[in-house]
Amino acid sequence: MSKKILLSGVKPTGRPHIGNYFGAMKQFVDLQDEYECYIFIADLHALTTLHDPKELASNVIDVATDYLAIGLDPEKVILFKQSDVPEVTELSWIFNTLTTMPYLERAHAYKDAMAKGREVNVGTFDYPILMAADILIQDADMVPVGQDQKQHVEYARDTAEKFNRTYGKIFKLPEVLIEKNVAVVPGTDGEKMSKSHDNTIPLFADPDKIQKIVMSIVTDSVSDIPKNVYAIHRLFKDEKSLTALYEENRGKYKILKEALFNDIVDFVSPLGARRAELAAKPEKLLEVLKIGGSKARERAARKMESVRKLVGLSIYS
Numbered sequence: 443m444s445k446k447i448l449l450s451g452v453k454p455t456g457r458p459h460i461g462n463y464f465g466a467m468k469q470f471v472d473l474q475d476e477y478e479c480y481i482f483i484a485d486l487h488a489l490t491t492l493h494d495p496k497e498l499a500s501n502v503i504d505v506a507t508d509y510l511a512i513g514l515d516p517e518k519v520i521l522f523k524q525s526d527v528p529e530v531t532e533l534s535w536i537f538n539t540l541t542t543m544p545y546l547e548r549a550h551a552y553k554d555a556m557a558k559g560r561e562v563n564v565g566t567f568d569y570p571i572l573m574a575a576d577i578l579i580q581d582a583d584m585v586p587v588g589q590d591q592k593q594h595v596e597y598a599r600d601t602a603e604k605f606n607r608t609y610g611k612i613f614k615l616p617e618v619l620i621e622k623n624v625a626v627v628p629g630t631d632g633e634k635m636s637k638s639h640d641n642t643i644p645l646f647a648d649p650d651k652i653q654k655i656v657m658s659i660v661t662d663s664v665s666d667i668p669k670n671v672y673a674i675h676r677l678f679k680d681e682k683s684l685t686a687l688y689e690e691n692r693g694k695y696k697i698l699k700e701a702l703f704n705d706i707v708d709f710v711s712p713l714g715a716r717r718a719e720l721a722a723k724p725e726k727l728l729e730v731l732k733i734g735g736s737k738a739r740e741r742a743a744r745k746m747e748s749v750r751k752l753v754g755l756s757i758y759s
């Protein structure tokens with residue numbers, strides 16, 4: 443039997459932190475043998491907020507470098523740039539003709555932006571439909587997401603069902619894949635690690651920067667065990683060793699922070715070295731993206747041929 447298809451997108455809007463790694467990036471590496479994986483760099487989605495062309499192009503290369511550095515194998519995974527599959531935007535337009543504005547107004551990102559008084563561009567408003575096209579055009583069976591991103595897959599399923607009812611059954615209904623063992627990574631202040639909270643530990647930072655950040659982790663004097671330090675440390679050390687370390691050093695916050703720093707550096711240093719090797723050969727990175735884009739477009743093109751026939755756009759023999 444052929445493998446099920448897994449698809450996920452990554453926005454090229456900044457450098458990854460350890461929360462990104464343990465919360466999402468590591469999943470793709472762990473699942474690349476189990477599924478036929480399509481991982482795309484969502485440069486079209488990024489245009490809703492990023493309007494510096496040089497920064498966008500640089501970010502795309504950075505994301506590709508990051509994912510290969512953590513162990514994504516281009517022989518197993520189709521890693522590609524979203525805009526290299528223009529059929530996605532064509533399908534998105536077709537979906538738009540079946541989608542109502544009140545339906546899109548229920549999207550979390552749109553509602554959040556409106557609640558904060560932001561001016562919303564059309565791309566942000568229509569974001570869920572472009573995402574649905576990304577998912578459905580590749581016949582994705584599984585879409586790994588966090589709990590807070592389930593709505594993206596629900597929109598894709600709704601859109602597939604509406605198209606299938608209107609024109610004929612052609613699209614799969616993708617399933618959400620939420621890995622139970624995926625960590626919700628706490629930041630340096632105890633809240634969920636997020637760039638917007640300014641509480642992150644970069645995945646590819648130099649040791650001096652990591653040390654500075656770790657030593658600034660928020661602690662309290664109520665307990666002998668600094669809970670914020672411990673919560674992050676659990677990602678890098680087994681529970682038995684960690685319990686012994688913290689029991690032995692009760693109340694010694696500085697020693698425990700230094701131990702966390704050393705364990706983080708031991709973990710990320712090999713990834714950083716691998717990343718530096720890859721970054722030194724940008725032509726190979728571009729080749730990986732080109733090959734991935736060609737493979738992804740080949741599948742998308744076949745799908746669009748069928749879609750065009752169903753909706754009446756193909757009139758030539």
